[in-house]
Amino acid sequence: MATFNKIGKSIIFSAPSGAGKTTIVRYLLSQLKHLEFSISACSRSPRANEVDGKDYHFIGLEGFKQKIKENAFVEWEEVYTDNFYGTLTSELERIWEKGNTVVFDVDVIGGLNLKETLGDQALAVFVLPPSVEILKERLQSRSTESEEKIAMRISKAEYELSFKNQFDYVLLNDDLEKACQEAKKLVEEFINK
Numbered sequence: 001m002a003t004f005n006k007i008g009k010s011i012i013f014s015a016p017s018g019a020g021k022t023t024i025v026r027y028l029l030s031q032l033k034h035l036e037f038s039i040s041a042c043s044r045s046p047r048a049n050e051v052d053g054k055d056y057h058f059i060g061l062e063g064f065k066q067k068i069k070e071n072a073f074v075e076w077e078e079v080y081t082d083n084f085y086g087t088l089t090s091e092l093e094r095i096w097e098k099g100n101t102v103v104f105d106v107d108v109i110g111g112l113n114l115k116e117t118l119g120d121q122a123l124a125v126f127v128l129p130p131s132v133e134i135l136k137e138r139l140q141s142r143s144t145e146s147e148e149k150i151a152m153r154i155s156k157a158e159y160e161l162s163f164k165n166q167f168d169y170v171l172l173n174d175d176l177e178k179a180c181q182e183a184k185k186l187v188e189e190f191i192n193k
Contacts, residue, residue: 007121008096011035011187012104014111015127016157018138020173024127025105027180028187035187036100038091040110041067041076043084047144057088075113080152085110101191108160111167123190125183126167130174132158 011028015021029035041057043064052058059067064084067073076086085107095102104114108126115124129135135157139150164170169186173179 007118008092008099008101009191010038010092010102010104010114010118010122011190012106012111012114012118012122012124013127013183014104014106014108014124014167015173016108016129016135016160017153018135018142018157019127019129020138020176020179021127022105023176024171024173024180024183025103028103028183031184032187032191034100034191035103036095036098038087038095038102038104040104040106041073041086041088043082057091074117075110077107077109077113079107087114101187108163112163115167123169123186124167125169125171125186126164127179128161128164128170128172129157130172132161 013021013025025037029037039053039055039057041059041064043059043061046052046055046058050056061082061084064086067086067088068076072088072090073086074089074092076084078084087104087106087110092102104111106114111124115122132154136150136154139145139153171179171183
């Protein structure tokens with residue numbers, strides 16, 4: 001387990017790509033003032049609408065590998081070949097020092113790794129899409145990736161769905177407004193207990 005000066009509370013949102021976890025996390029951040037987003041580090045280049053230090057810490061492949069050697073991550077994963085994502089220990093400590101609750105928007109394996117490390121101080125929520133077909137439609141409507149990349153994501157999603165019961169809560173996102181309200185209630189109850 002990673003060592004921290006002080007462990008605060010954390011909320012982990014995980015889901016297959018396109019399930020709506022990022023939209024739900026953004027809603028929660030706009031509604032609950034003591035939540036703060038954990039900015040993940042990644043080895044890939046930013047997409048057109050992404051900002052370094054806001055969406056991700058874009059540290060490049062060599063930078064990421066160096067941080068692994070330095071044991072600077074709470075968790076990290078090679079999601080696709082040479083495509084790494086991880087959570088920096090310094091990011092969590094920065095948020096907890098302010099007295100805030102950390103919110104994660106991470107893939108399924110990353111979410112499980114974080115829950116294992118953070119234990120009862122973390123609430124792990126799996127955002128469940130209504131179906132794999134709807135997930136594929138959502139990914140296609142983004143128009144950010146090729147059909148080949150979408151097929152890779154769908155294949156990964158089918159695998160990730162098998163882990164849903166390892167999370168503390170499974171949140172069905174078949175109605176975004178309802179899912180956001182349910183997520184807010186869950187988070188408030190966890191923070192206040």
